[in-house]
Amino acid sequence: MASQRGEGDLTTPLEPADRERARAIPEAAVARLAVYLRVLSGMADQGVTTVSSEELSTAAGVNSAKLRKDLSYIGSYGTRGVGYDVEVLVSHIERILGLTRKHSVAVVGIGNLGHALANYGGFPGRGFPVTALFDVDDDLVGVPVGGIPVNHIEDIQRVCAEREVSIGVIATPPPAAQGVCDRLVSAGVQCILNFAPVVLQVPDNVEVRKVDLAVEMQILSFHVARRADEAANDLVNGIGVDGMVIRP
């Protein structure tokens, strides 16, 4: 079933079978594949060559059925009765995730967060070199952050084209986000990671992912409240905070 071909090749197009498969992979599975990849890379570094679905799933924090299902979306690369070859899995996941190609990243908005992102210097996981920084503040323009000089937002289009930026990261204050987004889009950037707490409007051909700290905190808050409430409820029903039945 496997389509053999040189691994690590920079511009390998997917085979027709892989192509249909990629279309069908659920978004949730894609996110988990990235996690499996990280765990597998760690294992490879430690000299592990083979892993079972049980081991890998535990390390990745999911159950083994889900892991096997996820892996089945990208093909059948395991050996029954044995498990998976770590290196083989790594390269197949990398290929499916498009990591055989470098994705140049631009960070817009060099405030606290922008600084932090720029200084990661080649985003977590490698394969995502930060090649351009932008800000509106003239005092910042020209100053190198994480080794890269800041450009003025006006120059987004030119600089993004020159450096073949494929991913734009928005780390601006909320009011500026939509404007920056529009510029990135008109510069041909089709993938955006948005840290600004704003719902971005983009054309259909642009992919946006958002990281929203306020929302994350509020989800946690919801769970605190729910738990506190359940505890109160349980007490009323005669169950102690430790789960012990004190009034059966």
Added chain:
Amino acid sequence: MASQRGEGDLTTPLEPADRERARAIPEAAVARLAVYLRVLSGMADQGVTTVSSEELSTAAGVNSAKLRKDLSYIGSYGTRGVGYDVEVLVSHIERILGLTRKHSVAVVGIGNLGHALANYGGFPGRGFPVTALFDVDDDLVGVPVGGIPVNHIEDIQRVCAEREVSIGVIATPPPAAQGVCDRLVSAGVQCILNFAPVVLQVPDNVEVRKVDLAVEMQILSFHVARRADEAANDLVNGIGVDGMVIRP
């Protein structure tokens, strides 16, 4: 259907009806409620008093059916034929999300990201004051960041108890994350926001949310690859990059 009671009350326990409802709200809906809340707050600031499901849903980037369903999880606070009262909705969502209570936040790991987080000074959206910072580096201990002096990690338990920290934010390098997590848990923190690219092991009573930049980038990468591939595929099938059929 509405359970009337003083709004903005700091320690109002939920009524039994609300309690069952809170249990039943899908996680995905909770995340969206937080977004609605932000949009509604903005509207309130601009003096808007009433909003229809259509308007609110557009502003929040979802469809109106989903919005109404989400709101129905928390009760029926709209007026048929009219819409929703902005203030009423805001206070009900705040109550359901547990935002009538302050959630003290501790940030662990004062590197680039930790600095950025500490300097947000009272996390995005308010109601989440950062009250403690921790690091292993002795040179950092005592130095104020965003107005709060850094404590040594050793003191997590004492300081978290004193300042009633309810949410811990992990912004350490990956190898330190699990250890920090364990300390936070033993300090009684039940909610953790994890920025380290590590799968944390925690007891059942602790809620973890993770923000994983590498995963986000790789999901975007996947979409770039899928798109590039579709384009290649379309070319083979005689469709131009602009969607025009060039070889029917």
Added chain:
DNA sequence: CTATGTGAACGTGTTCACAGCG
């Protein structure tokens, strides 16, 4: 007559459990 609220239909993602391969 308008816009909410919701049961019912639908679709997607998860889990189960076992057939089948090595």
Added chain:
DNA sequence: CGCTGTGAACACGTTCACATAG
């Protein structure tokens, strides 16, 4: 005989469409 790979069952979330309240 163990572990993968997967169809089938299930659970969850989304969308539809309309009865219902104002």
